[in-house]
Amino acid sequence: MSICDLEQHLSLIDFPGRLTVSVADPGAVHPPLHPVEEAAVLRAVSGRRAEFAAGRVAARMALAQMGLPGVSIPMAEDRAPVWPAGTVGSISHTGTACIAITGDSEDYAGLGIDLEDAxxxxxxxxxxxxxxxxxxxxxxxxxxxxxxxxxxxxxxxxxxxxxxxxxxxxxxxxxxxxxxxxxxxxxxxxxxxxxxxxxLQWNVGDMWLSLCALxxxxxxxxx
Structure with a gap:
């Protein structure tokens, strides 16, 4: 399924309030990672780097919808994304699509998203x-x-x-x-x-999308 098809499926979903969702193609050419992000994948194989980069692109687009364009999303020692102060989020990677969801920490204590091939x-x-x-x-x-x-x-x-x-x-x-x-x-x-x-769970074409919003x-x- 193409990213355009996935975006069309997502446009039909009524997500909980004040959440922003974006997707990116790990097979596409994206802008360079921020230096603090690049450090997390210095030794990673090409496939892992592509998914990581697309996930960060999706996350940045979601944060931009919240009025936070261009921010870095480093990886903590436990490998979890480090979100900007005042926000929470989640990223999911597959070989063909990456998705990110973000929200305000005043609204949400935790977010979890997962995208799996059906x-x-x-x-x-x-x-x-x-x-x-x-x-x-x-x-x-x-x-x-x-x-x-x-x-x-x-x-x-x-x-x-x-x-x-x-x-x-x-x-x-x-x-x-x-x-x-x-x-x-x-x-x-x-x-x-x-x-x-x-x-919550939705069938999005040939994938399953799951969400937990606390x-x-x-x-x-x-x-």
Whole structure:
């Protein structure tokens, strides 16, 4: 699917309020990375560099829509993007498209976006992603369901990481509420066991797009 086709699909999505979304083609020629960004991929292979560069381009375009043109987005030691003060965001890369979403930190405590090529996940990986109960909430075709669940959990993980800075596996989050939320199976401070992260998912051509947007009041509501 071309970037133009992806942008057309995205234009039909009613994203939550005051979020900006942009995409970029990793196969296109983009302006040079900022020096602080270049340092993150000095030893990376060409494919990784292309995806990283397109992701930064998409992120800069999203931030420009917020009135922050041309800013640098360095990579922290934990490899997470470092967003400008007062903003939150998320980036997702594939071999054919990169997408970024940004918002104001007064509105959102964390954002997570994930873009995955549609298709069936290999049976050897499905148990690692989720349980039969989780997969059944998405589709009778567990190969397709596993791909979609992987994307949902990736988006939720990214959103919560902005608050917890904790690395964990797929089993720490359980799909519930008919696929509308991912529940913590154990405490991951500041989240408690049972806290739910809201998730949304759309089919965009031959890809799945997942989003987790945590409002700035999320933890206050949960406390």
């Amino acid at each position: 298709g069936s996940l290999d049976i050897s990986l499905r148990r690692e992603i989720g349980t039969k109960k989780e997969l059944d909430q998405i589709s009778d075709d567990h190969g397709i369901a596993a791909t979609r669940l992987f994307s949902l959990k990736e988006a939720a993980y990214k959103a919560q990481y902005n608050l917890s800075r904790t690395v964990f596996g797929f089993g720490a989050l359980e799909l519930t509420d008919g696929g509308k939320c991912l529940r913590f199976a154990r405490p991951v401070p500041p989240f408690k066991k049972g806290d739910c992260l809201p998730v 409002s700035a009041s999320f933890l206050h509501v949960k406390s």
